[in-house]
Amino acid sequence: MISEPFDPADEATWIARGRRPDHAAILADAWRRFPDLPNDADREARRARMRQRALALRPVMDAMSKAADAERQARNFAFTETRIASGKGDDRDRAILRARNLHRYDWDRAVRYASGWFAATAGWEPEARRGQGETPATLAYEEGFADGGGNRDDLFDTARRAYDAASLPEAQPVPTTGRPLPSTWPKPTDDPVPARWARRLLILGAPEAGWIRESAAAKIESPLLLPALQASEGQDELAIVVISSxxxxxxQNSMPDAAAIESLSGDAVSFDPRLEDQLRSLLAGRDFDDILIAAQGDYLALLDLHAVALPLCRTMERTRNTLLQQRAHFRIWLDRGLMPGESLGAGHIRWGKAVKGLTGKLGEFTARYAGKQPGGGHRITVETPDGQLASGYVSARGEPLSPETVIGNRAHLRKAMASRLRAFGGATRLVANRAPDLLDLATA
Known part of the structure; x- marks a missing residue:
């Protein structure tokens, strides 16, 4: 903020406020030649002095207006060029640049040229001529209309152009790429088939891995996912890659310089063949069935630029949206991991309403919340379609599965029910019929 007194007759005053030196000299000279009259001077004299100063300032005001207009036109042309270079431009954008390159039109006349050209190629009626005479804008429109194949003197011109426009073949759709970008991957769900930890890949952004300085991490809203990962089984066999600046x-287990890594800025996001080779070397010699991307913002954009180095596999997902949703997505993905020799049921679990007693169904099995236990805890049962307890099932390791489970914390009810359903979904039934109760035999 400028705190020194304002002296309009001093060139330095105007330069300090962003004026060019030549403009500052004209401004200061006008104020020196035509300073304000005292407040007690005649009102008409004061008005005359202001008009004199305004006339003296007109050259610099006109120059500033022209400079602003030139900047506007350059900015608009640059924006149009960027649209075309990125593949988002249309025929009108290309006509604007053609008017600039061929006819040396400024932005306003180039837009009018493009309007005339587009009207001619689309088979439209030309704009009606008004009695205001020819102007640079109307001449540019007529030039574009003629370049597009229009002819005002031809009685059947509009009909001919409309017929030609209707008979043009439709543009073929651009084929989609065979390798989807990580930013387009879906969110994790429980639908995919579980995969073994040794065939899973996790790619974390530096904020999610806790590799950002504390001062920078406070500005980045990202969930810290490593604690949940370290608490899960099988994470030692998981391949983990971190994206940093x-x-x-x-x-690795210990990163001595992790806290010194700076956050990634958008200006630094660009393709680098060395980074692509770096990612390929990290994934070399591994086969994957399941990939999760837990990165957002610039880190995800950097991965998109080097996505060609990622392998294609059965399941490819990424976390997204709010911090709570990202953590939930990560937990869903962790639950799909398989330990050696373990078998889990795959598929989407259909949950019932909790007000009627929470239930979950997976295949032929139904997990049901059976209420509180008298001695404490909450009871979960797994039933078959006939409503009987799912007895006689063993896991892939040969361990018998109990159809009843008791948990201590009701907050983990849904997670425990899902775990039991998947365990039974991957189990084998050894006993076809329920064994008779000894009391029933004694009674008989």
């Missing part, structure tokens, strides 16, 4: 890294 310096490239791609394998997550």
């Amino acid at each position: 310096t490239g791609f890294h394998a997550l």
Whole structure:
């Protein structure tokens, strides 16, 4: 903020406020030649002095207006060029640039040229001529209309152009790429088939891995996912890659310089063949069935640029949206991991209403909340379609599965029910019929 007194007759005053030196000299000279009259001077004299100063300032005001207009036109042309270079431009954008390159039109006349050209190629009626005479804008429109194939003197011109426009073949749709970008991957669900930890890949952004300085991490809203990962079984066999401002890294047990890594800025996001080779080397020699991307913002954009180095596999997902949703997505993905020798049921679990007693169904099995236990805890049962307890099932390791489970914390009810359903979904039934109760035999 400028706190010194304002002296309009001093060139330095105007330069300090962003004026060019030549403009500042004209401004200061006008104020020196035509300063304000005292407040007690005649009102008409004061008005005359203001008019004199305004006339003296007109050259610099006109120059500033022209400079602003030139900047506007350059900015608009640059925006149009960027649209075309990125593949988002249309025929009108290309006509604007053609008018600038061929006819040396400024922005306003180039837009009018493009309007005339587009009207001619689309088979439209030309704009009606008004009695205001020819102007640069109307001449540019007529030039574009003629370049597009229009002819005002031809009685059947509009009909001919409309017929030609209707007979043009439709543009063929651009084929989609065979390798979807990570930013387009869906969110994790419980639908995919569980995969073994050794065939899973997790790619974390530096904020999600806790690799950002504390001062920078406070400005980035990202969930810290490593604690949940470290609490899960099988994470030692998981392949983990971290995206940072310096490239791609394998997550290790100890990172002495992790806290010194700076956050990634959008200006630094660009394709680098060395980063692509770096990512390929980290994934070399591994086969994957399941990939999860837990990165957002610039980190995800950097991965998109080097997505060609990622393998294609059965399940490819990424976390998204709010912090709570990202954590929930991550927990869903962790629950799909398989330990060696373990077998879990796959598919979507259909949940019933909790007000009627929470139930979950997976295949032929139904997990049901059976209420509180007298001695404490909450009871979960797994039933078959006939309403009987799912007895006689063993896991892939040969361990018998109990159809009843008691948990201590009701907050973990849904997670425990899902775990039991998947365990029974991957189990084998060894006993076809329920064994008779000894009391029933004694009674008989």
